[in-house]
Amino acid sequence: MLQPLFSRYFAANPGRLHFAAHSHHPWPDATREAHLRCWEDGASLADRKWERVFGEVVPRAQGHVARLLQLSDPRQVAFAPNTHEFVARLLSCLPADRPARVLTSAHEFHSFRRQARRLQEAGRIAITEIPGEPWGTFTERFATAASAGAWDLVWLSHAFFDSGFVVQDLDAIAAAAPRDSLVAFDGYHAFCALPVDLSRVHRRAFYLAGGYKYAMSGEGACFLAVPPGATCVP
Numbered sequence: 001m002l003q004p005l006f007s008r009y010f011a012a013n014p015g016r017l018h019f020a021a022h023s024h025h026p027w028p029d030a031t032r033e034a035h036l037r038c039w040e041d042g043a044s045l046a047d048r049k050w051e052r053v054f055g056e057v058v059p060r061a062q063g064h065v066a067r068l069l070q071l072s073d074p075r076q077v078a079f080a081p082n083t084h085e086f087v088a089r090l091l092s093c094l095p096a097d098r099p100a101r102v103l104t105s106a107h108e109f110h111s112f113r114r115q116a117r118r119l120q121e122a123g124r125i126a127i128t129e130i131p132g133e134p135w136g137t138f139t140e141r142f143a144t145a146a147s148a149g150a151w152d153l154v155w156l157s158h159a160f161f162d163s164g165f166v167v168q169d170l171d172a173i174a175a176a177a178p179r180d181s182l183v184a185f186d187g188y189h190a191f192c193a194l195p196v197d198l199s200r201v202h203r204r205a206f207y208l209a210g211g212y213k214y215a216m217s218g219e220g221a222c223f224l225a226v227p228p229g230a231t232c233v234p
Contacts, residue, residue: 004156005028005029005030006026006027006028006029006061007029007171008029008032009026009027009028009029010026012212013026022071024218025214026216027216027218028216031216031217031218034217039081041053056077058072061077061079061223062074062075062076062077065077065223065225066225067078068191068192068196068199069191069196069198069202070196070198070199070202071198071199071202071223071225072195072199072202072203072228073228076202076225076226076227076228077223077224077225077226078223078224078226079221079222079223079224080222080223080224081219081220081221081222082111082210082219082220082222083111083112083186083188083208083209083210083222084111084115084220086208086222086224087111087112087115087116088115088151089224090182090184090206091115091116091119091125091153093182094125094152094153094182095152098125098154098234099123099124099125099126100124100125100152100153101125101126101128101149101150101151101152101153102116102125102126102127102128102151102152102153102154102155102173103128103130103142103145103146103149103151103154103155104116104127104128104129104130104154104155104156105129105130105132105138105142105156105157105160106129106130106132107129107157107160107161107162107163108156108157109157109186109188109189110186111145111153111186112186112197116155124166128145128149130142132144132160132163132165135165138165139167139168139169139172139173142156142167142173143169143172143173143175143176144176146173146176146177146178147176147177148180149178150178150181151177151178151181152181152182153181153182153183153184154173154177154181154183154184155184155185155186156173156184156186157185157186157187157188157189158170158184158186158187158189158190158196158207159184159189159190159193159194159229160189161188161189164189166190166194166207170185170198170201170205171200171201173185173199174204174205175204177204182206183204183205183206184205184206184207184208185201185205185206185207185208186208186209187207187208187209188208188209188210188213189213189214190209191209191210191213191214192213192214192216193214196229198225202225202227202228203227203228203229205227206225206226206227207224207225208222208223208224208225209222209223210222210223212220
């Protein structure tokens with residue numbers, strides 16, 4: 001039923017069967033139209049294009065993301081070209097006068113793991129990683145660790161990139177974290193791959209994801225859902 005929405009991809013790849021719903025999936029025809037519209041706006045509006053971008057395009061995009069995540073206010077959604085930038089923004093909120101204490105899993109994606117481990121090498125942060133196995137007790141073990149330490153940042157993937165394991169109870173993780181810590185969930189491998197309902201956690205935790213994988217919007221379209229009233233706004 002969806003094949004007509006990908007007509008240009010299949011026309012360019014006749015006879016090809018594609019089963020990998022990942023970053024290299026077929027792009028729908030709508031993405032080409034969006035790129036063309038972007039070019040046309042830039043050519044016809046020049047510097048006045050920003051009125052359309054921030055007055056029309058961004059609010060509509062915020063609304064789509066808020067609807068998919070069950071956010072209370074679309075204005076919670078901020079955009080950036082990649083999640084590396086959001087990781088850097090969140091890390092910039094941590095204390096600078098001592099190594100920041102970070103709790104995370106042993107299964108985080110490159111966008112967080114590479115930056116975090118380099119900062120640990122430099123003595124800027126101290127990382128504690130919770131192993132996934134045994135999977136049946138992961139959420140309980142992670143929540144226990146979150147409640148037992150004075151963490152500056154609690155960072156956890158909603159779905160693990162290396163196994164497909166899905167953390168089912170984000171609420172418990174957020175509730176267990178210290179009141180003054182930042183809580184961030186990396187939802188890149190969950191967004192548009194499974195239903196996501198942040199209605200019970202979005203007031204406490206940051207949530208970041210993007211369009212390159214399962215949302216089929218291509219590169220350069222990532223977002224961060226910011227808790228309402230957050231005192232640290234990256």
